[in-house]
Amino acid sequence: MPEPDALSVIRDVVDAEIAAQQQRAQALDSAAGLILGFAGVIVGFGAVLQHQLWRGLSASAAGVAAAVAVLSIVLIRPDADIRSDAFASAYADRGADRAARGLLTLRIALAVSRRPAQARKSVLVQCSAGLLLVAVLFGVIGATLG
Numbered sequence: 001m002p003e004p005d006a007l008s009v010i011r012d013v014v015d016a017e018i019a020a021q022q023q024r025a026q027a028l029d030s031a032a033g034l035i036l037g038f039a040g041v042i043v044g045f046g047a048v049l050q051h052q053l054w055r056g057l058s059a060s061a062a063g064v065a066a067a068v069a070v071l072s073i074v075l076i077r078p079d080a081d082i083r084s085d086a087f088a089s090a091y092a093d094r095g096a097d098r099a100a101r102g103l104l105t106l107r108i109a110l111a112v113s114r115r116p117a118q119a120r121k122s123v124l125v126q127c128s129a130g131l132l133l134v135a136v137l138f139g140v141i142g143a144t145l146g
Helices: 006-046 052-074 084-091 096-145
Strands: none
Touching: 006 052, 006 096, 052 096
16 A cells, blocks of 8 residues: 655645534534523523522523623634635646645645634633523522522
């Protein structure tokens, strides 16, 4: 079996990292969506609490959790993929090997540039989950006291 060339090995690694990043982004969006749904449920359950202070605290924490979840979904989107028009015009007359290396370099830059946004999204989803927990605790305290 012939040994793969370095370019194909690097391409496989980069492709695997980009696929993992896309899966992670989808998982974070799903988690944020679940948090958003549960925040609505908590606000609904909080409406039946007798103790007004705890009802307000629970609804407020759930509302902030929902807002943070929405921010993580809407504001933090990965950068667009490689602009094929710019790539084609830059590498059209440079040969297949040079174009392959250029494309690989662009894909590596794309993967690296997505890391900070994904880290910020992860932090926002974690904060939103923590706020949702606080909302639940406020609701439990309110139900126990009321």
